[in-house]
Structure formats: structure tokens, C-alpha cells
Amino acid sequence: MTDSPHAGPTTTAPSRTAPSRRTLLKAGLIGGAGVVAGPMLWTQAARSAAPAAGVHLSYGTNPLRQMNVTWSTAGSVQAPRLDLGVTPDYGLTLQPESVSSIRVDSVYHHVDLSDLRPGTRYYYRLSHDGGTPTRGSFTTAPKSDGSFRFAAFGDMGVAEDAARNVNLIRQQGAEFAFVVGDIAYADTGGQGKSGEAQQDFGVWDEFLNQIQPSANTIPWMTVVGNHEMENGNGELGYDGYRARFHLPGNGAGGGQETYSFVRGNVAFIALDGNDATYEYTRNAGYLGATLDSWLEHRLAAFRARDDIDFILVGFHQCAYCTNIAHASDGGIRDRWEALFDRYQVDVVINGHNHCYERTHLMRGGKPVQEAPRGATVSTNQGTIYITAGGGGGSTYPDVLPVLSYYTDKNGLKVPEPTTYRAVGDATHSVAFFDAHPRDAHGQARLDLEVIASDGSAVDTLTIARSR
Ligand SMILES: [Fe+2]
Ligand SMILES: [Fe+2]
Incomplete structure (x- = not known):
């Protein structure tokens, strides 16, 4: 799989990890209330080769099925996105909620993932138009009662x-x-x-x-x-x-x-x-x-x-x-x-x-x-x-x-x-x-x-x- 950037968020063939409409709504992939990827950011967006930085994760309410992914870019970027899958071939592309904060140029991008599978390793790739992709992976909490x-x-x-x-x-x-x-x-x-x-x-x-x-x-x-x-x-x-x-x-x-x-x-x-x-x-x-x-x-x-x-x-x-x-x-x-x-x-x-x-x-x-x-x-x-x-x-x-x-x-x-x-x-x-x-x-x-x-x-x- 190449890393060539493509225009806008898209889904490829639905994988076994395909999320529900709620996940897609939360991630801003499809229309609906609460999608905050601001139009101002889009119009000001510039092509930036700088990769995603400051990548960090947190659980949602349910550590078995939810994970929030946050990253930053040095300013607004065009078509920020997260690719996700249970293999490094990904399979699903999600658009983040992007927010700015006072007295920094950085823009912070959030995708709240839900409907994930427990105890499963997920691979993700963060990118935007013209930017070098940043890759990572995480594992959801397992159902088992182990240590x-x-x-x-x-x-x-x-x-x-x-x-x-x-x-x-x-x-x-x-x-x-x-x-x-x-x-x-x-x-x-x-x-x-x-x-x-x-x-x-x-x-x-x-x-x-x-x-x-x-x-x-x-x-x-x-x-x-x-x-x-x-x-x-x-x-x-x-x-x-x-x-x-x-x-x-x-x-x-x-x-x-x-x-x-x-x-x-x-x-x-x-x-x-x-x-x-x-x-x-x-x-x-x-x-x-x-x-x-x-x-x-x-x-x-x-x-x-x-x-x-x-x-x-x-x-x-x-x-x-x-x-x-x-x-x-x-x-x-x-x-x-x-x-x-x-x-x-x-x-x-x-x-x-x-x-x-x-x-x-x-x-x-x-x-x-x-x-x-x-x-x-x-x-x-x-x-x-x-x-x-x-x-x-x-x-x-x-x-x-x-x-x-x-x-x-x-x-x-x-x-x-x-x-x-x-x-x-x-x-x-x-x-x-x-x-x-x-x-x-x-x-x-x-x-x-x-x-x-x-x-x-x-x-x-x-x-x-x-x-
Ligand atoms: Fe302190
Ligand atoms: Fe303190």
C-alpha cells in the first residue's frame, strides 16, 4: 500500500472492523451534528510537509471498544485524516475534528473511535495532503480477566x-x-x-x-x-x-x-x-x-x-x-x-x-x-x-x-x-x-x-x- 495522499476522506471496502454510523459521525466522516472540522481551517489550510506530531491516545468510556487518537500539525493542513485497520493495510479512513488554541500555530486533530473489537491490535496512519504520514498502533483492552x-x-x-x-x-x-x-x-x-x-x-x-x-x-x-x-x-x-x-x-x-x-x-x-x-x-x-x-x-x-x-x-x-x-x-x-x-x-x-x-x-x-x-x-x-x-x-x-x-x-x-x-x-x-x-x-x-x-x-x- 502506498502513502500517496488522496483528496478527502473516503472509505475503501468495508472491513470486519467497519464502525457504526455513530463512530463515523463522531469522527466526522459523514455529515451530522457535532462535526467541528471548521470551514475556517479548511479555507486557510496550506500544504504542509510536516508530519503529524504530538500523537497521543486515551480511552473512551469503554476501554474494550473505544480509543481516542489526538495529533497536532504545525498549522492548518488540507484533508487531515486517520487510516485505521487490523493490518497495516488499514481499510478505513476517518476525518478528525480539528481545533486551534490560543497563542500557538498548532492545530490539534481528534478522532474518537468506538465499536472497536476488544483485545485487538489496530494500526493507524495519520496524514494530510502533502504531509509525510506518521504511523502507529494500539491494542484495545481485552475481555479476559487476566493480570x-x-x-x-x-x-x-x-x-x-x-x-x-x-x-x-x-x-x-x-x-x-x-x-x-x-x-x-x-x-x-x-x-x-x-x-x-x-x-x-x-x-x-x-x-x-x-x-x-x-x-x-x-x-x-x-x-x-x-x-x-x-x-x-x-x-x-x-x-x-x-x-x-x-x-x-x-x-x-x-x-x-x-x-x-x-x-x-x-x-x-x-x-x-x-x-x-x-x-x-x-x-x-x-x-x-x-x-x-x-x-x-x-x-x-x-x-x-x-x-x-x-x-x-x-x-x-x-x-x-x-x-x-x-x-x-x-x-x-x-x-x-x-x-x-x-x-x-x-x-x-x-x-x-x-x-x-x-x-x-x-x-x-x-x-x-x-x-x-x-x-x-x-x-x-x-x-x-x-x-x-x-x-x-x-x-x-x-x-x-x-x-x-x-x-x-x-x-x-x-x-x-x-x-x-x-x-x-x-x-x-x-x-x-x-x-x-x-x-x-x-x-x-x-x-x-x-x-x-x-x-x-x-x-x-x-x-x-x-x-
Ligand atoms: Fe507540580
Ligand atoms: Fe501542582
């Missing part, structure tokens, strides 16, 4: 150790990455009130190119941190984020910032910590009770399902972290900790403090059982809170004071003992989890292994849950 590995971290940015962590994620065979905010640092101020001098939105493209070697093959499931509140970029400051990421979109308030998905026996819930924080309160309470009620419904539904063992919740600001840079956030505790207790959330993953830290088992705001490095613990007894903020941004020194603090509703730093802390580390690292299905005794396992960007071991913990 799988995923990565979790936050606070990556563009840096040498960040690129090392991207490599680490590839080497470790993670099936997807859960990225808990402070993604690219295109806004260095991070409080949602930066002036233009603190913003360089071109950094987004550097970041997306940095992660492409992993994110073009496995989904990167992102959540917003305080650095995604880009002052001047939409009411919430999220317009830059929304232009560059397509996520399941099944959360509270219909935005991209909260969502849930299930992979195997693990349910994942993504929250917007900016809504609950007492620290940088620009977006505090914008979803409020709508978010909390959605969260409770999700938790109740997941806990009631027999095929789900573990619930993992990810957001940016820390419920529990001793690191004195940001320490713990009372807003997170006030809004969500009682829900995490009630529905026995197994693991909460945060970032924000640029370090690795992990708690003992927590209930009612107190450590209820020790969970030292290398231990086996049961999350039927309590929740493990993890700060995985070593994604690549400059780390904060790890010191264990007798007292740390939490930020209260008046923004005051209230001292408190650090007895909840089990493990801490200041090197750049990624947390990996191996999820295992229930054994003959009805016990499922989530094995945590935290690895530094230089490959050294940081932490291990065996997390078990019984029915």
Missing part, C-alpha cells in the same frame, strides 16, 4: 528525567498511564492567575512530542492540576487542556475533567482537585455538589459490582502528604475523604508535591494499620494514599518533620503530626501497579512497585482485597 500493569504519576513537565520516565513506562510494559495533573507546565505560575509572561503555550507541543514514544501506543489518561488553570484561556482556564486532550467525557458537568472507566477488576475515577482545594482556589466549587453527587453515585455503583475488586481515585492535590512544599489539602479531606471511607476506596493517587510518598492504611483521618515498604495489606481495612509527584518536574527535598500541616478553609497552614506517613522518597519516579484477578480464596491483588527514573527501586506494597 495487567498500569502506570501512575503526576507533575511531569518537559525535562530530562521526564523523558526518562516516558522510557521507563515503555520498558515496564504498562497498558496505560494515569497522569494526575500538572502535565506540561505551559503555565509556570500555577495559581490560575498568571500573566502572559508566565505562560508559554508552545511548551504543550514540546510535552506532547516528549510523550509520543509511549502515548502513541498506550492511552495516557490525564487529569487537571493547578498548572492546567491557564489564566486567559477560557472561564476555568482549561481551554488549552481541552483543545489537546479527549477523555471519556462521562463525568460531572459534561467536561473533560472528571470521568471514570473500568479496566479488568479495577475501576478508575478521575476528579478535578481544583474544585475542592483550599490552596489555590481559583476554580474551587465550580462543580461543587454536582461533582460530589456524581462521585458518590460512581463509588456506590462500582462497589456494588461483583466484577470490580479495586477502586482507584486520581486527582492532583494531596489528601495526605508530609512534604512541606504543599503538604496536605484540607479541602480535599472535607469534600471527599468520608466518601472514600464509606465506599472503601482502595487507593487514592495524587501529585502536586514533587516527591513520592505513601501512607499507612487510613480510616476516619487516622492511620489504622501499618503498611511499611514490602508489606502485604488489606484495603478492606483502610485506604492507601499515594503522592506520585515525581513525574519529572524539579523535585522538592524530602524531609520528614515531626509536624507537617494541612491547609484549612481559610488558607491557613495548620500543623499536624506526620504519623500517617509510611514511605517517602525525593527522586523522580513512576508508580506501577499489577492488577491480579481474584484467586481461589476470593482474594484479588494490586501489586505496587515504584521505580525511580534511573531504574532503582523506591517502594513495593502488596494490596489485597477480599470479597
Whole structure:
């Protein structure tokens, strides 16, 4: 098969993977509401030989059947398209939704694929008229209940150790990455009130190119941190984020910032910590009770399902972290900790403090059982809170004071003992989890292994849950 560009999106002979009308509608191949490939872009489009860049994937609501593909071009291009198939001969051509964003020339192209086959490798090719094609492949989540590995971290940015962590994620065979905010640092101020001098939105493209070697093959499931509140970029400051990421979109308030998905026996819930924080309160309470009620419904539904063992919740600001840079956030505790207790959330993953830290088992705001490095613990007894903020941004020194603090509703730093802390580390690292299905005794396992960007071991913990 040649790569000669052809005019406009077309389908060739329908393959066994031919999607439904809904898929075609979502991808903009056929007419219908919601197709946003703007006429302005088409009229301004120029022939550009530059290839697709910043390629990254994310799951839709159902990881078995949906995948969102995003890429960028250096400006508007003519007839951007994605070819897809279960062989490198493709067979299906789809037109993306193309959007621009402020203060960059780049245009971001999105195709939300649905009706895919579970456990199947798909090949894709991204191209436009006159452009060199960029190829990749991904595999949808399988139906089988086998073990799988995923990565979790936050606070990556563009840096040498960040690129090392991207490599680490590839080497470790993670099936997807859960990225808990402070993604690219295109806004260095991070409080949602930066002036233009603190913003360089071109950094987004550097970041997306940095992660492409992993994110073009496995989904990167992102959540917003305080650095995604880009002052001047939409009411919430999220317009830059929304232009560059397509996520399941099944959360509270219909935005991209909260969502849930299930992979195997693990349910994942993504929250917007900016809504609950007492620290940088620009977006505090914008979803409020709508978010909390959605969260409770999700938790109740997941806990009631027999095929789900573990619930993992990810957001940016820390419920529990001793690191004195940001320490713990009372807003997170006030809004969500009682829900995490009630529905026995197994693991909460945060970032924000640029370090690795992990708690003992927590209930009612107190450590209820020790969970030292290398231990086996049961999350039927309590929740493990993890700060995985070593994604690549400059780390904060790890010191264990007798007292740390939490930020209260008046923004005051209230001292408190650090007895909840089990493990801490200041090197750049990624947390990996191996999820295992229930054994003959009805016990499922989530094995945590935290690895530094230089490959050294940081932490291990065996997390078990019984029915
Ligand atoms: Fe950060
Ligand atoms: Fe942060």
C-alpha cells in the first residue's frame, strides 16, 4: 500500500472492523451534528510537509471498544485524516475534528473511535495532503480477566528525567498511564492567575512530542492540576487542556475533567482537585455538589459490582502528604475523604508535591494499620494514599518533620503530626501497579512497585482485597 495522499476522506471496502454510523459521525466522516472540522481551517489550510506530531491516545468510556487518537500539525493542513485497520493495510479512513488554541500555530486533530473489537491490535496512519504520514498502533483492552500493569504519576513537565520516565513506562510494559495533573507546565505560575509572561503555550507541543514514544501506543489518561488553570484561556482556564486532550467525557458537568472507566477488576475515577482545594482556589466549587453527587453515585455503583475488586481515585492535590512544599489539602479531606471511607476506596493517587510518598492504611483521618515498604495489606481495612509527584518536574527535598500541616478553609497552614506517613522518597519516579484477578480464596491483588527514573527501586506494597 502506498502513502500517496488522496483528496478527502473516503472509505475503501468495508472491513470486519467497519464502525457504526455513530463512530463515523463522531469522527466526522459523514455529515451530522457535532462535526467541528471548521470551514475556517479548511479555507486557510496550506500544504504542509510536516508530519503529524504530538500523537497521543486515551480511552473512551469503554476501554474494550473505544480509543481516542489526538495529533497536532504545525498549522492548518488540507484533508487531515486517520487510516485505521487490523493490518497495516488499514481499510478505513476517518476525518478528525480539528481545533486551534490560543497563542500557538498548532492545530490539534481528534478522532474518537468506538465499536472497536476488544483485545485487538489496530494500526493507524495519520496524514494530510502533502504531509509525510506518521504511523502507529494500539491494542484495545481485552475481555479476559487476566493480570495487567498500569502506570501512575503526576507533575511531569518537559525535562530530562521526564523523558526518562516516558522510557521507563515503555520498558515496564504498562497498558496505560494515569497522569494526575500538572502535565506540561505551559503555565509556570500555577495559581490560575498568571500573566502572559508566565505562560508559554508552545511548551504543550514540546510535552506532547516528549510523550509520543509511549502515548502513541498506550492511552495516557490525564487529569487537571493547578498548572492546567491557564489564566486567559477560557472561564476555568482549561481551554488549552481541552483543545489537546479527549477523555471519556462521562463525568460531572459534561467536561473533560472528571470521568471514570473500568479496566479488568479495577475501576478508575478521575476528579478535578481544583474544585475542592483550599490552596489555590481559583476554580474551587465550580462543580461543587454536582461533582460530589456524581462521585458518590460512581463509588456506590462500582462497589456494588461483583466484577470490580479495586477502586482507584486520581486527582492532583494531596489528601495526605508530609512534604512541606504543599503538604496536605484540607479541602480535599472535607469534600471527599468520608466518601472514600464509606465506599472503601482502595487507593487514592495524587501529585502536586514533587516527591513520592505513601501512607499507612487510613480510616476516619487516622492511620489504622501499618503498611511499611514490602508489606502485604488489606484495603478492606483502610485506604492507601499515594503522592506520585515525581513525574519529572524539579523535585522538592524530602524531609520528614515531626509536624507537617494541612491547609484549612481559610488558607491557613495548620500543623499536624506526620504519623500517617509510611514511605517517602525525593527522586523522580513512576508508580506501577499489577492488577491480579481474584484467586481461589476470593482474594484479588494490586501489586505496587515504584521505580525511580534511573531504574532503582523506591517502594513495593502488596494490596489485597477480599470479597
Ligand atoms: Fe507540580
Ligand atoms: Fe501542582
